[in-house]
Amino acid sequence: MRKKIIAIGALAVAASLVLAGCTSRGADSGGGSAAPSGGSGKTVRVAFVPKLQGIPYFEAMNTGGKKAASELGFEWLYQGPTTADAAAQADIVRSYIQQGVDVLIVAPNDPDSMAPLLKEAADAGIKVATSDTDAPASVREVFVNQASVDGIGQGLTDALVESMGGKGKYAIVSCGETAANLNAWIAVQKAYTASKYPGVEIVDVVYAGEDQAMATSMATDLMNAHPDLTGLVGECTSSAPGVAQAVRDAGKIGKVFTVGLGTPQSMKDYLTDGSSSASILWNVENLGYLTGWAGVQLAAGKTFSATNNVSTDLPAVEYISAEKQLLLGPALRITKDNVDQFNY
Structure with a gap:
């Protein structure tokens, strides 16, 4: 009833x-x-x-x-x-x-x-x-x-590599090491990058938990460790703004490109100033x-x-x-x- x-x-x-x-x-x-x-x-x-x-x-x-x-x-x-x-x-x-x-x-x-x-x-x-x-x-x-695992992983890769001009090196700042969805997307990114973009290399994957400040710190460390890095992926809604903030803080907008899985309004300022090229979401x-x-x-x-x-x-x-x-x-x-x- x-x-x-x-x-x-x-x-x-x-x-x-x-x-x-x-x-x-x-x-x-x-x-x-x-x-x-x-x-x-x-x-x-x-x-x-x-x-x-x-x-x-x-x-x-x-x-x-x-x-x-x-x-x-x-x-x-x-x-x-x-x-x-x-x-x-x-x-x-x-x-x-x-x-x-x-x-x-x-x-x-x-x-x-x-x-x-x-x-x-x-x-x-x-x-x-x-x-x-x-x-x-x-x-x-x-x-x-x-969304499908392939759709998300390939969408992140395509958006980033397009902004990188089809070549270069990038790193991934993920969140929880045991998160099944994040790990599945990363697996797709690795395979898809290797098969579709031979001029692009993934140099590292690190894990920041669900901590935006930690993601910013780790992205900064990655740029310092790899001076030729041209891309960063924020694999979740806290690391997406985190990596964009790191690029902004380093004064590398237009030199290091970022994409991520960020909520729209949390990414708006980064999308506007170019520290993030795109957010792949639903x-x-x-x-x-x-x-x-x-x-x-x-x-x-x-x-x-x-x-x-x-x-x-x-x-x-x-x-x-x-x-x-x-x-x-x-x-x-x-x-x-x-x-x-x-x-x-």
């Missing part, structure tokens, strides 16, 4: 606060006017645990999840660690298991250590999934994937919406179609059954010319 939820106005205010950059250290929840219910008649609760709470990327996912909750009518719970720490994230996951949420969706900092907890949740009758970052060796029922709010929608389907015991009409913004989301993946769509190239199309 569908129930009416009164707090739509409050949710709209909460969502606008997230868009304005406000964050909460507790679990945010969202609901809609008509709530899906389980056999007991209770509103479905979908919990999402990001890698890190309080950064623009995951707050944008939270906004999308809240929008889905408002439109589809379920309770959206959101809480992540305040540092990109696998143990802290595991504590939050355990808390949601103890609360008995209906669906638990995680973007794991460490997929291998998260797998046993997802099994524990599943054994407790909770539907489990991953989003943004996968735990492929776990019992997760679906991975909500932002619509992060739509990823959050798709995550919430997927949770509702799991809670209802529904199977995904080969093509899914999720919303007016997501009319044809592909489901890859062999890999149990929902694919948001192709990666986007964000530049100074289109950055203002995105408000996060």
Whole structure:
């Protein structure tokens, strides 16, 4: 039976606060006017645990999840660690298991250590999934994937090499060493660079965690260690602005080129002054919406179609059954010319 939820106005205010950059250290929840219910008649609760709470990327996912909750009518719970720490994230996951949420969706900092907890949740009758970052060796029922691995890795490489003039040396500043999505993209970049761009060499890959200041420091060290370096990739939303800041600080705009996976507004100034050539990303709010929608389907015991009409913004989301993946769509190239199309 569908129930009416009164707090739509409050949710709209909460969502606008997230868009304005406000964050909460507790679990945010969202609901809609008509709530899906389980056999007991209770509103479905979908919990999402990001890698890190309080950064623009995951707050944008939270906004999308809240929008889905408002439109589809379920309770959206959101809480992540305040540092990109696998143990802290595991504590939050355990808390949601103890609360008995209906669906638990995680973007794991460490997929291998998260797998046993997802099994524990599943054994407790909770539907489990991953989003943004996968735990492929776990019992997760679906991975909500932002874009194809090849699309992201090749998109980063093409954008950087174009700015480098088709030749030179570059380095990668990644984030978590165990992040499955980042490592998969880096593998594509290595193979694609070697096969398509024989005049280009990757000289190093370093890991800064989810720490922008550390990414800036490491990028500076890379430029000092390799005076002939002409490119840097920031592999996540904290290292993308980090490497651009390093180039700006070194006075090497136009000499060392950078691209990365940065959220649009965090990259705007760098795109404008040329310290970053492009950001390769996707619509992060739509990823959050798709995550919430997927949770509702799991809670209802529904199977995904080969093509899914999720919303007016997501009319044809592909489901890859062999890999149990929902694919948001192709990666986007964000530049100074289109950055203002995105408000996060």
